[in-house]
Amino acid sequence: MTARATCTRKLYSQRGEMPTYLALTRTAQEDLAAVQTYISKQGDGWQDIHRVLPRVAKTFTQYSERYIEPGRLLLKASDRKFAQAMYGLYDSKAGYLRYKNAPRKPGYVGCCPYCGIKGSITVDHYLPRSRKEFPHFSVLSANLVPACGDCQGHKLTYYAPTTGRVVRNRRRQMVAAKLSQRSYRFRTSDRRILHPYFDRFLSERILIAHIEMGARGVPSLVSITPRLSLARSTRRAIEFHLDRLHVLERAKGEVEHLHSSILKGMKGVRTLAELLESLEKQLGSAQSRGGSLNFFDALYLRALIVRKDLHPQLLSVVETENAVLVRVSQARRVRVPAHHGRRQPAR
């Protein structure tokens, strides 16, 4: 068994048996109970929402299957008017709604689940919490995703477009079905942002980083692509996601800093075998640190491991760095006068 396989299993066991990238710890029913508690404490203005609540509850339970086709989770125009009252729930300070802040807690994730890059994490509404679209999901746990500010800035209020249209009337559905198999159905769209709670393939390694040797011995990032072993539609969704969130450009900006920290971890490395061993070790710790096989630091380290043709050049950079470190430490030792190191005994 390889070191990488062990690491994958460790990640699964850390997150329980749920084979998703992020384990969702609350159920839609628990969220709904919190919403109902809130409503019961409000005044007369909230009476109307009781009429809508069963339909809101239905969308809560359907969310995990329909997030790919969010058009099916929109409420009817008449219901939306009342559901808008739920928009403000996200800003409520009520103790029973405090769970909504869980994704932003330090240590909840090791890296941003959308881009795989380290950054300060806040909460993103996967389906936008706008008054027009999904105000009813403002405190649904499944819709609250930890995300970095950059991803949120690029995602904004985007959600997958749904092709086709919904015909609710059963008789019209049958007529439409006779005319065309697809005319009354929404088609699954690949133009979507990946969902860290429900896109199961995120628990696997889905990305490959491609590098080339760049200036000053720092390999530069050329591209990030989905693995070819994935289904075609999954690959399309991943490509769209990376493109929409500008992941490649941002990852390129990470390389220089990351590379210098990798070199620091190679103190004392003298041979190609030691270099490879150090890279493997750093990969293992990066995967645990990021909590994901798709953590960018891990992708970059894996790219370095695979590109064995770059290793001799990398080793010469490591040797130069080590020589500089030795010279600096020698210079420090020479500069410190002997009597500073030890206290003279009192006479």
Ligand SMILES: [Zn+2]
């Ligand atoms: Zn991000």
